[in-house]
Amino acid sequence: AQSVDQPDAHVTLSEGASLELRCSYSYSAAPYLFWYVQYPGQSLQFLLKYITGDTVVKGTKGFEAEFRKSNSSFNLKKSPAHWSDSAKYFCALVRGGSNYKLTFGKGTLLTVTP
Amino acid sequence: DMKVTQMPRYLIKRMGENVLLECGQDMSHETMYWYRQDPGLGLQLIYISYDVDSNSEGDIPKGYRVSRKKREHFSLILDSAKTNQTSVYFCASSPGTGRNSDYTFGSGTRLLVI
Numbered sequence: 001a002q003s004v005d006q007p008d009a010h011v012t013l014s015e016g017a018s019l020e021l022r023c024s025y026s027y028s029a030a031p032y033l034f035w036y037v038q039y040p041g042q043s044l045q046f047l048l049k050y051i052t053g054d055t056v057v058k059g060t061k062g063f064e065a066e067f068r069k070s071n072s073s074f075n076l077k078k079s080p081a082h083w084s085d086s087a088k089y090f091c092a093l094v095r096g097g098s099n100y101k102l103t104f105g106k107g108t109l110l111t112v113t114p
Numbered sequence: 115d116m117k118v119t120q121m122p123r124y125l126i127k128r129m130g131e132n133v134l135l136e137c138g139q140d141m142s143h144e145t146m147y148w149y150r151q152d153p154g155l156g157l158q159l160i161y162i163s164y165d166v167d168s169n170s171e172g173d174i175p176k177g178y179r180v181s182r183k184k185r186e187h188f189s190l191i192l193d194s195a196k197t198n199q200t201s202v203y204f205c206a207s208s209p210g211t212g213r214n215s216d217y218t219f220g221s222g223t224r225l226l227v228i
Contacts, residue, residue, distance in 0.1 A: 009154070036219075043204060044157075044219040090156060101147075101172065102206075102217060104156040 002027045002095045006105035014113050018079035021108045023065075023091035024072050032094040033074040034102065035065055039087045047089075050074060061085075081112045116141045120205050120220035127227050133192035135223050137205030143218075145208045146188040148172075148180065150201040151222070157204065163188055195227045 003026045013019055025031055032051055036044040048059025055067045065076045074091060091105040118139045127133050137146065144165050149157040149172075159172030161180040169180050177199060181189045188207075192199055205220040 034217075043221045044206075046216055046218075049216075101159050101162060102157075103159075104149075106154060106156040 002093060002103055004091050004093045004103055004105035006089075006091055006108050008108050009106070010109045010111070012111045012113065013081060015083050016080045017112075019077065019081040019085065019110065019112070021076040021089050021091075021110065023074045023076065023105060025074065025091075025093050026072065027093060027095070031074075033065075033067065034092040034094070035059065035063070035074075035076050036090045036092060036104075037061070037087045038090065038107075044090065047076070083112045083114045086110055086112045116218065118205055118207055118218050118220035120203075120223050122223060123221065125223060125225045127195050127225065129197055129227055130194050133195045133199075133225065133227075135190040135192075135203055135205075135225070137188045137190070137220055138186055139188075139207040139218070140186065141207060141209070141218065142185060143207035143209050144185070145210060146182065147206040147208075147217075148178070148188070148190045149204045149206065150174070151204060152201050160190065160203075195225075197227045199225065200227045201225060 005024045034049045035047040038044050047063050048057050050057050050067045058064045063078045088107045088109045090107045092102045121136045146163045148160040151157050158174050161172050163169045163182045179191045203223045206217045208217045
């Protein structure tokens with residue numbers, strides 16, 4: 001079965017530091033991977049996606065993610081972090097087959113302290 | 115501005131009552147989705163609709179049904195609501211079922227079943 005794991009439920013860091021949010025996946029075929037951000041009380045906003053090609057993908061709001069097939073990871077990065085980056089971040093995987101459904105990880109709540 | 119609109123934003127219902135959650139999109143997207151979000155569980159797919167009257171169960175369809183009579187509208191129905199259906203419900207749409215499709219999410223409906 002396909003799955004997405006975000007092992008860190010909560011990450012706290014200081015403004016100006018580098019952030020890296022971890023995501024690992026389990027999928028037998030080539031994955032399509034996404035990162036979404038959810039600010040408090042709001043809906044999910046698209047950050048970036050990996051389809052094929054370059055393993056480092058750049059997205060909105062200064063974020064980038066690196067796809068590593070060797071360890072089935074798709075970690076989200078940004079440097080430096082800003083207090084406005086405080087939000088919940090979701091990694092997601094699109095499964096193949098006849099139904100292309102987004103499968104989400106449980107999310108990582110990021111707190112950036114000023 | 116392209117968007118997914120959900121109504122209502124907040125809803126309180128008594129156990130056993132019927133609940134109707136509505137979702138609309140103005141992008142002529144073929145595919146629409148209903149997810150629920152619970153603390154610590156990420157987003158779970160309830161139903162997916164590939165077009166008018168072409169619906170498919172997601173991962174947690176029990177207790178829910180859907181209706182899509184027009185491409186721009188997708189309704190989620192809870193017949194005889196239960197307290198464990200208290201959740202935040204998100205509607206989403208995408209232009210197709212291709213894995214490189216981008217998904218647009220609505221602002222969510224917070225449902226409390228008492």
